[in-house]
Amino acid sequence: xxxxxxxxxxxxxxxxxxxxxxxxxxxxxxxxxxxxxxxxxxxxxxxxxxxxxxxxxxxxxxxxxxxxxxxxxxxxxxxxxxxxxxxxxxxxxxxxxxxxxxxxxxxxxxxxxxxxxxxxxxxxxxxxxxxxxxxxxxxxxxxxxxxxxxxxxxxxxxxxxxxxxxxxxxxxxxxxxxxxxxxxxxxxxxxxxxxxxxxxxxxxxxxxxxxxxxxxxxxxxxxxxxxxxxxxxxxxxxxxxxxxxxxxxxxxxxxxxxxxxxxxxxxxxxxxxxxxxxxxxxxxxxxxxxxxxxxxxxxxxxxxxxxxxxxxxxxxxxxxxxxxxxxxxxxxxxxxxxxxxxxxxxxxxxxxxxxxxxxxxxxxxxxxxxxxxxxxxxxxxxxxxxxxxxxxxxxxxxxxxxxxxxxxxxxxxxxxxxxxxxxxxxxxxxxxxxxxxxxxxxxxxxxxxxxxxxxxxxxxxxxxxxxxxxxxxxxxxxxxxxxxxxxxxxxxxxxxxxxxxxxxxxxxxxxxxxxxxxxxxxxxxxxxxxxxxxxxxxxxxxxxxxxxxxx
Numbered sequence: 293x294x295x296x297x298x299x300x301x302x303x304x305x306x307x308x309x310x311x312x313x314x315x316x317x318x319x320x321x322x323x324x325x326x327x328x329x330x331x332x333x334x335x336x337x338x339x340x341x342x343x344x345x346x347x348x349x350x351x352x353x354x355x356x357x358x359x360x361x362x363x364x365x366x367x368x369x370x371x372x373x374x375x376x377x378x379x380x381x382x383x384x385x386x387x388x389x390x391x392x393x394x395x396x397x398x399x400x401x402x403x404x405x406x407x408x409x410x411x412x413x414x415x416x417x418x419x420x421x422x423x424x425x426x427x428x429x430x431x432x433x434x435x436x437x438x439x440x441x442x443x444x445x446x447x448x449x450x451x452x453x454x455x456x457x458x459x460x461x462x463x464x465x466x467x468x469x470x471x472x473x474x475x476x477x478x479x480x481x482x483x484x485x486x487x488x489x490x491x492x493x494x495x496x497x498x499x500x501x502x503x504x505x506x507x508x509x510x511x512x513x514x515x516x517x518x519x520x521x522x523x524x525x526x527x528x529x530x531x532x533x534x535x536x537x538x539x540x541x542x543x544x545x546x547x548x549x550x551x552x553x554x555x556x557x558x559x560x561x562x563x564x565x566x567x568x569x570x571x572x573x574x575x576x577x578x579x580x581x582x583x584x585x586x587x588x589x590x591x592x593x594x595x596x597x598x599x600x601x602x603x604x605x606x607x608x609x610x611x612x613x614x615x616x617x618x619x620x621x622x623x624x625x626x627x628x629x630x631x632x633x634x635x636x637x638x639x640x641x642x643x644x645x646x647x648x649x650x651x652x653x654x655x656x657x658x659x660x661x662x663x664x665x666x667x668x669x670x671x672x673x674x675x676x677x678x679x680x681x682x683x684x685x686x687x688x689x690x691x692x693x694x695x696x697x698x699x700x701x702x703x704x705x706x707x708x709x710x711x712x713x714x715x716x717x718x719x720x721x722x723x724x725x726x727x728x729x730x731x732x733x734x735x736x737x738x739x740x741x742x743x744x745x746x747x748x749x750x751x752x753x754x755x756x757x758x759x760x761x762x763x764x765x766x767x768x769x770x771x772x773x774x775x776x777x778x779x780x781x782x783x784x785x786x787x788x789x790x791x792x793x794x795x796x797x798x799x800x801x802x803x804x805x806x807x808x809x810x811x812x813x814x815x816x817x818x819x820x821x822x823x824x825x826x827x828x829x830x831x832x833x834x835x836x837x838x839x840x841x842x843x
Contacts, residue, residue, distance in 0.1 A: 321694065321699070323694070323697040323699070325400075325401075326401045326402060326403075327697040327698055327699070328696060328697055329376070329378075329400065329401065329402070329403045330378070330402065330403075330460065330469065330470075330697075330698045331470070331646070331647070331695075331696050331697040331698030331699065332470075332696040332697070333470060333472055334376055335372070335374075336372075336374050336375055336376035336405060337376050337468060337470060337473070338369075338370065339368065339369060339370040339371070339372040339412075340366040340367065340368055340369060340372075340375065340412075340418075340468075341366060341367045341369050341473060342364065342365075342366050342467075342468050342473050342474075342475045342476075343365045343366055343367055343417065343475065343476050343477075344363075344364075344365035344475060344476065344477055344478060345362055345363065345364060345365075345467065345475050345478040345479075346362065346363040346478065346479045346481070347360070347361075347362050347465055347478065347479070347480050347481065347522070348360050348361050348362070348363070348479075348481040349361075349465065349481070349482055349483065349524075350482075350483040350506075351452065351482060351483065351484055351490075351524065351526060352485075353442060353450040353452060353485065353526075355427070356427050356428075356430070356440070356442055357425060357426060357427050358383075358425065358426070358427075358428055358440070358464055358465075359424070359425030359426075360423075360424070360425065360483075361421050361422060361423045361424065362421070362422045362424070362465060362466050362467060363419060363420075363421045363422075364377075364419065364420055364421070364422065364467075364468075365417065365418070365419045366417070366418055366419070367415065367416070367417050367418075368412045368413060368414055368415060368416050368417075368418060369414070369415075370414065371412055371413065371414055372412060373407065373408040373409075373412055374405055374406070374407060374408065375405070375406045375408060375420075376403050376404070376405055376406075376468070377397075377403075377404045377406060377422060377466050377467070377468065378402055378403055378404070378460065378462035378466065378467060378468070378469035379402065379404060379422075379424060379462050379465075379466040380402040380428075380429065380459075380460065380462050380463045381401070381402060382426055382427060382428075382429075383424060383425070383426040383427075383428055383463075383464070383466075384424060384425065384426050385397065385399075385404050385422055385423070385424045385466060386423045386424060386425065387422075387423040388406050388420060388421070388422050388423070389420060389421045389423075390408065390409070390410060390418070390419070390420040390421075391409075391410050393409060393410075395407060395408065395409060395420070402462060404466070406420075408420075422466045424465075424466050428440045428463055428464040429459075429463050429464075430442060431455060431592065434453075434455040434591075434592035434593075434595075435455035435457065435592055435593065435594070435595040437459070438454070438455035438456045438457065438458075438459050438463070439454075439455070439456065439459065439463050439464065440452065440453070440454055440463075440464055441453045441454075441455065441590075441591045441592055443591040445527060445528060445550050445552075446550075446552060447528065447551070447552070449487065449488065449527060449528040450485065450488060450526065450527065451526070451527045451528075451550070451591045452524070452525070452526040452527065452591070453523065453524065453525045453526070453590040453591055453592065453602060454522075454523045454524050454525075455523070455590075455592060455595050455602070456520050457520040457595065458520075458647060458698070458700060460519070460520065460698070461519035461520050461522055462519075465522070467519055468519075469519055471518055471519070471643060471644055471645055471646065471647065471741060472645040472646070472741050473741075474516040474517060474518050474519075474643065474739075474741060475516065475517060475519075476516050477512075477513055477514050477515070477516075478493075478494075478512075478513045478517065478522070479497075479510060479511070479512050479513075480492040480493060480494070480510070480511040480512075480513065480522065480524075481508055481509070481510045481511075482508065482509050482511075482524055482526070483502070483506050483507070483508040484506060484507060484508075484509070484526050485505075485506055486505035486506060486507070487528065488507075488526050488527060488528060489507075489509065489526070489527065489528070489529045489548075490509040490511075490524055490525065490526050491509075491524075491525040491526075491529060491548045491586065491588045491600060492509070492511040492522070492523060492524055492525070492600060493511060493513045493517060493521065493522060493523060493583065493597060493598055493599050493600045494511045494512045494513035494514065494583045494584070494599055494600075495511065495512055495514075495583060495584055496509060496510070496511055497510045497511065497512045498510045513583055513598075513599070514582045514583055515579075515580050515582060515583055515598075515599075515739060516739045517598050517640070518598070518639075518640065518643050518741075521596070521597050521598035521639075521640055522597070522598075523595070523597040523600055523602065525548070525588045525589075525590055525600070525602060527550055527589070527591075528550060528551050529548045529549065529550065529551075529588075529589075530548070530549065530550075530551050530554050531546055531547060531548045531549075532546075532547050532554070532557075532558060533545060533546045533547065534565070536565050536568050536585070538568060538572055538577060538578055538581070539572050539576070539577040539578075540577045540578070540581045541581065543568070543578055543581050543584070543585055544584040544585070545564060545565065545568075545584070545585045545586075545587075546584060546585070546586045546587075547561050547564070547586070547587050547588075548586065548587070548588045548589060549588075549589040550589055553589060553607065556607040557589070557607065559607075560607040560608075560626060560629075561587055561629070563625055563626045563629045563630065564585070564587055564629055564633070566625075566664075566668070567629060567630050567633050567634075567664065568585070568633075569667075570663065570664045570667035570668065571633070571634060571636075571637060571660065571663075571664070573667060573727075574660070574663045574667070574727060574730055574731070575637040575638075575660075575730055575731055575733075575734050576637075576730075576731040576734045576735055578636060578637075579636055579637060579640065579641035579734065579738065579739065580598065580599045580636065580640070580641075583598070583599040584599055585599060585601075585633075585636075586599055586600045586601065587601050587603050587629065587633075588600055588601065588602050588603060589602075589603055589604065590602035590603060590604045591604065592604050593605065593612070593628065594628040594631075594632045595632060596632045596633075596634075596635030596636070596639050596640060596653075596657075598636065598640040599636075599640075601629075601632045601633050601635075601636070602632070603628055603629065603632070604628070605626055605627065605628035605629070607626075608626070609622075609623045609624065609625060609626050609627075610622050610623045610625075610626075610627055611627040611628070616680075616681060616684065617676075617677045617678075617679075617680030617681050618680045618683060619676050619677055619679075619680040621665045621669065621673050621674075621676060621677040621680075622661075622677065622680075624665065624668070624669065625664060625665070627661070630660070630661055630664050631657060631658075631660070631661055634656075634657040634660035634661070634664075635653060635657050637656075637657075637660075637734050638652065638653055638656035638657050638660070639652075639653035639657065641734055641737075641738060641739060642656075642733065642734065642737045642740065642742055643740070643741045643742070644741065644742065644743075645741045645742060645743050646695050646696065646743070647693065647698055647699065647700045648692055648693035648694055648695045648696075648699055648700065648701065649692065649693075649742075649743060649744045650693070650700045650701065650705055651691045651692065651701065651705040651709045651744070651767060652742065652744065652747055654705040654706050654709060655691070655705050655706070655708075655709020655710055655712060655713060656709075656713065658681070658705075658706045658707060658709055658710035659678065659709070659710040659713040659714060661677065661678075661681075661710070662674040662675070662677045662678035662681075662710065662714065665677045671723075675714070675833055678710055678711060678714045679711070679714075679832060679833065681706075681707040681710060681711065682707060682708075682711055682835065683707075684706070684707040685704050685707045685708045685711070686702065686703070686704055687704065687708070687770045687771070687772065688702055688704070688770065689701065689702045689704075689770060690702060690767065690768050690769065690770060691704055691705045691708065691709055691766070691767045691768075692744060692767050692768055702770075708766065708835070709766075709767075711835040712766040712767070712835065714833060714835070715766075715797075715833070715834050715835045715836075716751070716755070716759075716762070717833075718800060718831065718833050718834055719755070719757065719762075719797065719798060720755050720757075721800075728754075729751070729754045729755065732750075732754060733747070733750060736750060737750075744763075744767070748760070748763050760794075761792055761793075761794040761795045761796060761797070762795075762797055764792045764794075764795075765791055765792050765795050765797075766835075768792075769791075769792050771790045771791065772790060772835070772836065772837045773788055773789075773790060773791040773795060773797065773836050773837070774788070774789050774790040774791070774836065774837040774838060774839050775787075775788065775799060775810075775812060775830060775836060775837070775838045775839070776788075776789045776838075776839045776841060777828060777838070777839075777840055777841070777842075778840065778841045778842035779821065779824075779826045779828075779842050780842060782820060782821050782822055782823060782824060782826075783818045783819065783820055783821060784803060784818060784819050784820075784821050784826060784828065785816050785817070785818045786810060786812050786816070786817060786818075787812055787813065787814060787815060787816045787817065788812045788813060788814050789814070789839070790837070791814065793814070794814075795813075795814060796811070796812070796813045796814075797812075797834075797836075798810065798811050798812075799811075799812060799830065799831070799834055799836065800830075800831040800833075800834065801828055801829060801830050801831065802828070802829040802831075803819075803821060803826060803827070803828050804821065804822075804823060804826055804827060828840075
């Protein structure tokens with residue numbers, strides 16, 4: 293077995309040496325102008341700051357159309373008269389109005405460039421209305437390949453939902469579709485057929501019944517919200533509620549499920565207050581008390597829509613009944629309730645500016661699963677859970693994607709990112725300090741969009757450890773850092789290999805039964821072992837590999 297293990301790592305050394313000559317080892321990828329228009333802060337976006345949306349739409353499941361308008365209120369931060377609004381094919385903008393005047397616009401793929409007539413004075417607050425409609429892209433494999441899901445429930449009622457992370461909210465409504473600029477508040481008005489209900493973000497303010505029997509549900513969001521977090525959920529819903537006594541007082545928790553699933557939901561959704569208790573302990577107060585917390589049944593697996601978390605896990609523990617960690621601990625909780633709700637802190641409270649930094653959402657939220665386990669079942673259980681997720685790591689490409697072109701990095705941002713943070717916790721070696729750091733993240737960057745650099749700088753400052761090589765290794769490189777070591781003449785020699793330049797992560801090991809901290813670098817160092825028959829064991833909570841060259 294040891295010989296087999298050594299052969300594997302010799303192959304890894306050779307392979308990774310060939311494909312990771314530079315820091316990242318990224319393969320060539322061709323991007324188009326449409327990628328740039330979607331993923332960069334263009335001149336036509338940079339000059340205005342979005343303040344408010346009123347999305348007012350009619351959803352017609354019979355012809356699978358969405359029609360309506362979006363009123364956009366914004367502040368001018370630099371004088372300019374050309375605005376980019378995004379709406380993806382095959383949806384169309386029919387008309388744009390400002391100050392009662394219809395404006396001219398041109399379409400370039402999924403971007404519309406509107407020529408503004410009125411003066412756009414620095415600091416002024418302006419408003420325009422975009423009228424639009426069409427048949428939005430149908431979701432192929434939601435939420436990963438999203439759009440609008442058009443289904444029916446077991447009773448033949450329409451069951452409809454949106455999901456659009458990565459793809460972009462502009463797949464179904466017109467907006468400034470870049471993550472750097474979150475709208476500060478919004479109203480979502482959704483007209484649905486008779487007998488159906490819409491559940492969206494925030495709080496339900498009113499329901500208007502029209503003469504044709506349809507109803508319009510008006511939801512108000514009082515906190516900043518990212519575009520992909522905005523959602524519609526339409527179905528034959530029933531609901532129940534409770535109040536959670538949290539760190540900021542009473543939090544309204546409302547649960548919406550299909551009529552036939554009410555009793556199952558009352559039992560399964562008990563994980564929601566358990567989640568809130570654990571995550572408020574680790575991360576600080578739930579970030580959206582003003583908008584409540586909702587868990588909403590959806591016709592797909594689930595998604596982290598802000599204050600309107602969608603759920604489709606079949607009322608089972610685990611991930612559709614499976615334990616992704618393979619440890620047994622993953623069957624102690626409902627994966628979708630815990631994971632998607634964890635995104636309220638990491639995705640909806642702290643939000644990436646560019647999807648290349650999607651790890652900020654997914655790595656912390658993947659790690660939050662183990663913290664939930666630890667809170668209820670103990671530290672050893674939490675540690676075992678996060679280590680168990682390593683079997684899902686591919687090390688296929690860097691976790692950070694390409695900037696400015698709407699490109700996300702490797703799916704390793706989930707299990708590898710979670711294990712990176714777990715490794716960092718070992719380095720900090722102070723559990724209460726680690727919890728303070730996690731809570732500090734959510735207070736320091738409360739309701740903000742951020743970059744990887746901001747998160748790295750915060751963690752470097754609060755840990756008092758230079759972490760640039762650490763993050764270069766785990767976020768920007770595909771190799772597993774490997775402790776190469778040997779025993780000779782009553783000494784242990786060791787160094788880091790298979791790593792980035794300057795990698796110097798300290799490592800907890802046991803040598804001959806005695807726990808020690810090594811401080812390896814990429815050059816050899818030695819310590820005395822006082823015996824010829826020495827044995828080294830690496831703390832398994834560090835995501836590293838080892839290679840004993842003396843065997």
